[in-house]
Amino acid sequence: MKTFGDRENGTQAAENPHGPRMGALEIIWPYIRPQRWALLLAIGLNAFHGFAITFQVFTVGWLVDWVLGKGNLPPDMWRRMLALGIGYFLVSIFGRMLCWHLGYRIFTRVREQMLSALRARFFRQLNALCLRFHVKTSSGELFSYLFGSPLNSIVQFYQHCSVGLAGALTTVFSAVGMLLWTDWILTAILSLTVGLQVFMMDRARRTNRRIHLDFQKLESSVTGTVADLLRGTRAVKLYSMEKAVEGEFGEQIRMISSKSYERDVRVHMEWMKQETIGYAGFALMLAACAWQFSLAKITIGEVSMFLLAFQQLSGPLTIISQAFALWGSAQASIERIGEVLRATSTTPDPAADQMPVPPAGDIEMRDVHFSYDENPVLNGVSLLIPYGQSVALVGPSGSGKSTIAQLLLRLYDPDRGAVLFGGQDLRQCAGSEVRRRFGVVPQDPFIFRTTIRQNLRAADPDADDAAIERACRLANAWEFIEKLPEKLDARVGEGGSTLSGGQRQRLAIARALLANPPVLLFDEATSALDTLSERLIHETMRRVCAGRTTLIIAHRLATVRDCDRILVINNGRVEQDGTFDALFGANGLFKDLVQGQQLQA
Numbered sequence: 001m002k003t004f005g006d007r008e009n010g011t012q013a014a015e016n017p018h019g020p021r022m023g024a025l026e027i028i029w030p031y032i033r034p035q036r037w038a039l040l041l042a043i044g045l046n047a048f049h050g051f052a053i054t055f056q057v058f059t060v061g062w063l064v065d066w067v068l069g070k071g072n073l074p075p076d077m078w079r080r081m082l083a084l085g086i087g088y089f090l091v092s093i094f095g096r097m098l099c100w101h102l103g104y105r106i107f108t109r110v111r112e113q114m115l116s117a118l119r120a121r122f123f124r125q126l127n128a129l130c131l132r133f134h135v136k137t138s139s140g141e142l143f144s145y146l147f148g149s150p151l152n153s154i155v156q157f158y159q160h161c162s163v164g165l166a167g168a169l170t171t172v173f174s175a176v177g178m179l180l181w182t183d184w185i186l187t188a189i190l191s192l193t194v195g196l197q198v199f200m201m202d203r204a205r206r207t208n209r210r211i212h213l214d215f216q217k218l219e220s221s222v223t224g225t226v227a228d229l230l231r232g233t234r235a236v237k238l239y240s241m242e243k244a245v246e247g248e249f250g251e252q253i254r255m256i257s258s259k260s261y262e263r264d265v266r267v268h269m270e271w272m273k274q275e276t277i278g279y280a281g282f283a284l285m286l287a288a289c290a291w292q293f294s295l296a297k298i299t300i301g302e303v304s305m306f307l308l309a310f311q312q313l314s315g316p317l318t319i320i321s322q323a324f325a326l327w328g329s330a331q332a333s334i335e336r337i338g339e340v341l342r343a344t345s346t347t348p349d350p351a352a353d354q355m356p357v358p359p360a361g362d363i364e365m366r367d368v369h370f371s372y373d374e375n376p377v378l379n380g381v382s383l384l385i386p387y388g389q390s391v392a393l394v395g396p397s398g399s400g401k402s403t404i405a406q407l408l409l410r411l412y413d414p415d416r417g418a419v420l421f422g423g424q425d426l427r428q429c430a431g432s433e434v435r436r437r438f439g440v441v442p443q444d445p446f447i448f449r450t451t452i453r454q455n456l457r458a459a460d461p462d463a464d465d466a467a468i469e470r471a472c473r474l475a476n477a478w479e480f481i482e483k484l485p486e487k488l489d490a491r492v493g494e495g496g497s498t499l500s501g502g503q504r505q506r507l508a509i510a511r512a513l514l515a516n517p518p519v520l521l522f523d524e525a526t527s528a529l530d531t532l533s534e535r536l537i538h539e540t541m542r543r544v545c546a547g548r549t550t551l552i553i554a555h556r557l558a559t560v561r562d563c564d565r566i567l568v569i570n571n572g573r574v575e576q577d578g579t580f581d582a583l584f585g586a587n588g589l590f591k592d593l594v595q596g597q598q599l600q601a
C-alpha cells in the first residue's frame with residue numbers, strides 16, 4: 001500500500017505501471033456491490049432486448065421462405081403476412097423498446113448513485129490525506145479527478161454499456177446459434193469473422209489502456225500547471241510575466257493537442273483493422289452463399305437471412321468493440337483514481353484504541369527529528385510548555401519555527417521522538433481532535449471566497465453575531481468590518497484578495513479567538529500590521545490569553561517582551577530558553593538578533 005512518506009515521490013510512485021496494481025474491478029466493486037441487484041435486473045432487461053433484435057433479423061428470411069413460400073405463393077399468404085407483421089411489431093415494441101428503455105432507466109439511476117458515492121468517497125479521502133500528499137499533488141490535478149476526464153471516461157464506458165452491451169452480446173450469440181441450425185459452413189465463416197474481430201478488440205483494448213493512461217497523466221499535469229497559472233494571476237501581473245505565461249500555456253496546449261491527436265488516430269486505426277476483417281469476411285460469405293445455393297443446400301430466404309445477419313451483426317459487434325476500447329480508458333481512469341483512494345495518510349487517525357485529546361494540558365516535544373523530504377529540518381527538539389504559559393518562538397528565517405507549529409497541530413508526525421498534548425502522544429489521537437484544541441493564526445491565513453461571517457464561523461459554526469462581533473473587536477477587526485456597507489455579509493474575493501494584508505490577519509485572529517480554544521498559536525500573526533495596531537492587538541492578546549497557553553512566533557522581538565518565556569530556535573534545535581531579560585543579558589543568538597533589530601530601528 002502506498003504511503004505519501006518522506007522519501008517517496010508519491011505521484012511518481014502512483015504512476016508506476018509496473019508496481020503492484022489493484023485491478024480496476026477490485027477498486028470499483030465497493031460502489032457496484034450495493035447496486036448489484038438493480039444492475040443485474042438492468043442487464044437482464046437489456047439482454048432480453050437482444051433476442052428481439054435477432055427475431056427482427058430473421059423476419060426477412062421468414063418473409064421470403066414462409067410467407068412467400070419460396071416462390072410458390074401459399075394460399076394463406078395474407079394470413080401468414082398478418083401474423084408475421086403483428087409478431088414483428090409486438091416483439092419490436094415490447095421485446096425490444098420497452099425492455100431496452102426500462103433497463104436504461106435503471107442503469108442511469110444506478111450510474112448517478114455510484115458516481116455520487118465515488119465522488120463523496122474521493123473527496124473524503126482528499127480531506128483525510130496528510131499535508132505531505134497535498135503538498136506534492138496539485139489541486140488542479142485533484143479537481144480534474146473529481147470533475148474532469150478520468151471520471152468522464154468511466155461514465156462514458158458505463159453509458160455505452162448501459163445503452164446496449166448486454167443486448168449486443170445476446171444478439172450475437174442467439175443469431176449465431178440460430179444460423180448454425182440452418183447451415184454450419186456459413187455459420188462457421190460468420191463465427192470465424194466474429195471471433196477474429198473480438199480477438200482484435202481485446203488486443204486494441206490493451207493498447208488503448210496504455211494510450212489513455214499516457215494521455216491522462218499528461219492531461220492531469222497540464223491541468224495542474226494551468227490551475228497554478230490562473231491562481232497566480234496577481235503575481236503574473238506584478239512581474240509582467242504575461243508573455244512568458246502565455247508561452248508556457250501555449251506549450252502545454254500544444255503538448256495536449258498533439259497527444260490527443262495521437263490517441264484518437266491510434267484508436268481509429270484499431271477500428272480500421274476490425275473493419276477490414278469484417279469486409280473480408282463478408283466477401284467470403286458472398287462466395288460461400290452462392291456456392292451453397294448452387295448445391296441447393298440453402299434457400300433464397302436463408303441466403304438473404306445470412307447476408308442480413310452479417311450486416312446486422314456489425315451493429316452489436318461495433319457496440320462490443322467500442323465497449324472494449326472504452327473499457328481501456330475507463331480502466332486507466334479507475335486505476336488512477338484508485339491510486340489516490342488507496343494512498344494512506346502519513347498522519348493516520350489511529351484505528352483501534354484511539355485516545356481522547358485532553359481538554360487542556362502541557363505541550364511537550366521529546367527529542368523530535370523531522371524532515372519534509374531529504375533535508376532534516378528539526379534535529380532533536382525538546383521542549384515543555386506548561387499549561388497557561390505564554391511562550392515566544394523566535395529565530396532566523398527557515399530555522400524551523402513554523403515546522404514546530406505544524407507538528408504540534410499534528411499536520412505532520414515526527415520521524416523520531418514524540419509530540420504530546422496533556423501527556424497524550426498525538427499519534428494516538430485523531431488529528432482533527434488535536435487541532436480543535438488550538439486557535440491558529442498561520443503565517444499565510446487562508447480566507448475562503450464567501451462572506452466575512454462564514455469565514456469567521458469556520459472556527460465555530462454555531463457562533464452568533466454577538467460572539468462574532470466580540471471576537472472581531474478583540475482582534476481590532478471590527479473597525480474595518482463596520483465600515484463595509486454589508487458588514488458581516490460582505491463577500492471577500494478568492495484567497496481574501498479584496499482585503500488588505502493587515503485586514504486578512506485581523507480576520508484570522510478574530511477567527512482564532514472565536515472558538516475560545518485552550519491554546520492560541522500565532523505564527524507571524526501581526527507582521528502585516530502597523531506598529532500601533534500591532535501593539536493594540538498584543539495588549540488585547542494579553543487580556544484574552546490569561547488562563548490559556550499562547551505560542552507566538554515572531555520576528556519583531558519587541559512584540560514578545562512580555563511573554564513568560566522565549567525559545568530561540570536555530571538550525572532545527574532549541575538553542576536558548578529563558579525570559580527576555582535573561583536572554584538579552586547573556587551573550588548568544590538572542591542578543592545578536594535583538595541588537596540587529598535595534599540597529600535597524
Ligand SMILES: Nc1ncnc2c1ncn2[C@@H]1O[C@H](COP(=O)(O)OP(=O)(O)OP(=O)(O)O)[C@@H](O)[C@H]1O
Pocket residue numbers: 135372373377395396397398399400401402403404443
Ligand atoms: N512543505 C515543505 N516541504 C519541504 N520543505 C519545507 C516545507 N516547508 C518548509 N520547508 C523547509 O523547512 C525549513 C524550515 O521551515 P519553517 O517554515 O519551519 O521555517 P521558519 O522558522 O518558520 O521560517 P520563517 O521565519 O521564514 O517563517 C526551511 O528550510 C524550509 O525550506
Ligand SMILES: [Mg+2]
Pocket residue numbers: 401402403443523
Ligand atoms: Mg515560518
